[in-house]
Amino acid sequence: xxxxxxxxxxxxxxxxxxxxRHRHVVETGRHLALRYGFEExxxxxxEFTEVFARTLGEASDVVTKEMxxxxxxxGDSLTLRPEGTAAVVRAAISGGLLRAPPLKLxxxxxxxxYERPQKGRLRQFxxxxxxxxxxxxxxxxxxxxxxxxxxLEELGVAARTRxxxxxxxxxxxxxxxxxxxxxxxxAHRHRLSADSLRRLERxxxxxxxxxxxxxxxxxxxxxxxxxxxxxxxxxxxxxxRARLADLGVPFVEDPHLVRGLDxxxxxxxxxxxxxxxxxxxxxAGGRYDGLVRQMGGPDLPGVGWAAGVERLAMLxxxxxxxxxxxxxxxxxxxxxxxxxxxxxxxxxxxxxxDLAYRGGPRPRMKRADRLGCRFALFLGEEELAAGTVKLRxxxxxxxxxxxxxxxxxxxxxxxxxxxxx
RNA sequence: GCGGGCGUAGCUCAGCAGGUCAGAGCACCAGGUUGUGGUCCUGGGGGUCAUGGGUUCGAAUCCCAUCGCUCGCCCCA
Numbered sequence: 369x370x371x372x373x374x375x376x377x378x379x380x381x382x383x384x385x386x387x388x389r390h391r392h393v394v395e396t397g398r399h400l401a402l403r404y405g406f407e408e409x410x411x412x413x414x415e416f417t418e419v420f421a422r423t424l425g426e427a428s429d430v431v432t433k434e435m436x437x438x439x440x441x442x443g444d445s446l447t448l449r450p451e452g453t454a455a456v457v458r459a460a461i462s463g464g465l466l467r468a469p470p471l472k473l474x475x476x477x478x479x480x481x482y483e484r485p486q487k488g489r490l491r492q493f494x495x496x497x498x499x500x501x502x503x504x505x506x507x508x509x510x511x512x513x514x515x516x517x518x519x520l521e522e523l524g525v526a527a528r529t530r531x532x533x534x535x536x537x538x539x540x541x542x543x544x545x546x547x548x549x550x551x552x553x554x555a556h557r558h559r560l561s562a563d564s565l566r567r568l569e570r571x572x573x574x575x576x577x578x579x580x581x582x583x584x585x586x587x588x589x590x591x592x593x594x595x596x597x598x599x600x601x602x603x604x605x606x607x608x609r610a611r612l613a614d615l616g617v618p619f620v621e622d623p624h625l626v627r628g629l630d631x632x633x634x635x636x637x638x639x640x641x642x643x644x645x646x647x648x649x650x651x652a653g654g655r656y657d658g659l660v661r662q663m664g665g666p667d668l669p670g671v672g673w674a675a676g677v678e679r680l681a682m683l684x685x686x687x688x689x690x691x692x693x694x695x696x697x698x699x700x701x702x703x704x705x706x707x708x709x710x711x712x713x714x715x716x717x718x719x720x721x722d723l724a725y726r727g728g729p730r731p732r733m734k735r736a737d738r739l740g741c742r743f744a745l746f747l748g749e750e751e752l753a754a755g756t757v758k759l760r761x762x763x764x765x766x767x768x769x770x771x772x773x774x775x776x777x778x779x780x781x782x783x784x785x786x787x788x789x
Numbered sequence: 790g791c792g793g794g795c796g797u798a799g800c801u802c803a804g805c806a807g808g809u810c811a812g813a814g815c816a817c818c819a820g821g822u823u824g825u826g827g828u829c830c831u832g833g834g835g836g837u838c839a840u841g842g843g844u845u846c847g848a849a850u851c852c853c854a855u856c857g858c859u860c861g862c863c864c865c866a
Contacts, residue, residue: 676866
């Protein structure tokens, strides 16, 4: 019985152009993060289930119905990571990395959520993200946001996104607001949608960004969080906004931008696009001052974001082109073996070289064309006898005979594709 | 988990008031052109028409189910 050959629902094979776009997003993110002084961390792809269950909230949708959880052969309950923050914080605590805060970490990799796939939403998807641990200053929020914006600029998609900004205040502010909001929603519960009644139980703040028209009416008259902010929280938020303005980062304040998870505090933000349908958030994050302690670490604040690699890849208007190889074309038996020696030498020098296993000059040239080669090198009786190689520029058609000793230097001068390890 | 749309060659699709309906373009292979590509010409390989069942003399075409894709709700990056 042959196995089913389709990839598992919500997963994708990446190859060619699509893979290049993903790589481009990830590499751009990595390079920028390093430039901002972040250190890369790679954590395991699965953790003990409790790492996510406790931190994301036992009642959250992610935990209750979206995690890939399984028992390993030793009986431990493990979960494929549904997001990066909990895993990174766990690693920072257990690795003792928090003794010299602030700690700035970058990560990238696949995440897993059992959801109904749709545009920009897969069951195995990829994120890049940053976390700043141990910095309670507004400057940290701002640096994270600026890095997010910088990433979008570098990818050429910033103009098609908009930064939404909000604050949840400190835990006390937030708790008082939540109480007032729940009271209001309870008073109007007969007008709420079924979805929002459910939210009311689990995640009242989420009602604020409901799309249901009836819910919106109830929300319109609801108390607003700004009125419940402590003086300290207001000052913090004002500082974040002032610094963003100072650095020329455009944003819109969005009082309905909320996070469901309890450990979120103060700044919350999302870079949204209109171009990806329902899954419009390409970079999203916020401050989570309660998380590290909640996970059993020191009482350190944190702020960070995650970006959806697939979503950003879809947004790219151009993708990096593949390298244009140099084709080696031996002509005749005698040149065949010599061509392989030459190919090895050129590859050792870093050049991208294609050498077909068989065929006459014509089929080989057709192949070179198909591969998008920039140069072709002919090696036949004549060249063998003269110790030369004939170099053809496939864009212009110009040919020159070169002594073999000068080949590498000439290819370099002409800018032939190289990949350095 | 709930709704809508869609599944025909590797790719993009045509064919669908049931009766040469298994096709086109691109891609691929070979030859024209065994010391030279992009154009052109000729020929060729490829499809259980997603899968299973039903209606019918006859189904890619109609019906049902399943699987998958896709868009929205939900959730979220």
